[in-house]
Amino acid sequence: EPEVTQTPSHQVTQMGQEVILRCVPISNHLYFYWYRQILGQKVEFLVSFYNNEISEKSEIFDDQFSVERPDGSNFTLKIRSTKLEDSAMYFCASSETSRPAASYEQYFGPGTRLTVT
Amino acid sequence: RKEVEQDPGPFNVPEGATVAFNCTYSNSASQSFFWYRQDCRKEPKLLMSVYSSGNEDGRFTAQLNRASQYISLLIRDSKLSDSATYLCVVNEGFQKLVFGTGTRLLVSP
Numbered sequence: 001e002p003e004v005t006q007t008p009s010h011q012v013t014q015m016g017q018e019v020i021l022r023c024v025p026i027s028n029h030l031y032f033y034w035y036r037q038i039l040g041q042k043v044e045f046l047v048s049f050y051n052n053e054i055s056e057k058s059e060i061f062d063d064q065f066s067v068e069r070p071d072g073s074n075f076t077l078k079i080r081s082t083k084l085e086d087s088a089m090y091f092c093a094s095s096e097t098s099r100p101a102a103s104y105e106q107y108f109g110p111g112t113r114l115t116v117t
Numbered sequence: 118r119k120e121v122e123q124d125p126g127p128f129n130v131p132e133g134a135t136v137a138f139n140c141t142y143s144n145s146a147s148q149s150f151f152w153y154r155q156d157c158r159k160e161p162k163l164l165m166s167v168y169s170s171g172n173e174d175g176r177f178t179a180q181l182n183r184a185s186q187y188i189s190l191l192i193r194d195s196k197l198s199d200s201a202t203y204l205c206v207v208n209e210g211f212q213k214l215v216f217g218t219g220t221r222l223l224v225s226p
Contacts, residue, residue: 042219043214043216045214048213050212104148105163105166106214108162113158
């Protein structure tokens with residue numbers, strides 16, 4: 001069964017450093033997403049991406065964050081200057097299309113645990 | 118008011134029991150509804166989409182009441198492997214998923 005993959009599984013970085021989290025969405029999917037989950041809290045939407053551009057982003061997704069699809073398979077999330085509060089699990093997800101309703105189903109990767117020290 | 122509200126639990130049930138979870142959502146314009154399952158420190162896994170007519174998948178039954186903005190999940194004949202956190206999820210707009218905080222289920226022998 002096709003699945004979303006993410007690397008690395010765990011990233012430790014110092015405050016102020018840049019990190020890039022990588023994802024390979026399911027191959028026939030067209031919509032890509034990033035979510036994060038701070039330990040003990042709910043999963044929160046960060047950004048959605050379609051046709052090589054951001055289609056929606058949350059308030060969390062400020063100028064420190066960027067996303068890119070550098071080639072036909074990878075989807076990346078960059079945090080330019082990490083803060084302690086960026087420590088969280090970051091999940092990538094993908095969906096086939098945004099319509100019809102069944103295709104709203106989003107499938108999540110295993111996540112990257114980011115620890116900022 | 119929270120966007121998606123769930124009882125955090127935990128719900129402690131014996132194997133074989135039937136257990137029901139409920140969820141309410143605040144955005145009346147929401148069009149798509151889901152139940153995800155999340156094991157400790159793992160990714161959310163789609164359990165089932167929830168349709169207006171209600172739907173069933175094996176031991177799992179989901180219901181949607183749009184008038185009351187209420188979603189439910191029923192698990193029959195609970196197994197030990199059903200122990201997890203069950204996330205009520207609502208789609209806002211076309212793409213953004215809004216998650217509840219989850220309801221923890223513990224199934225004991």
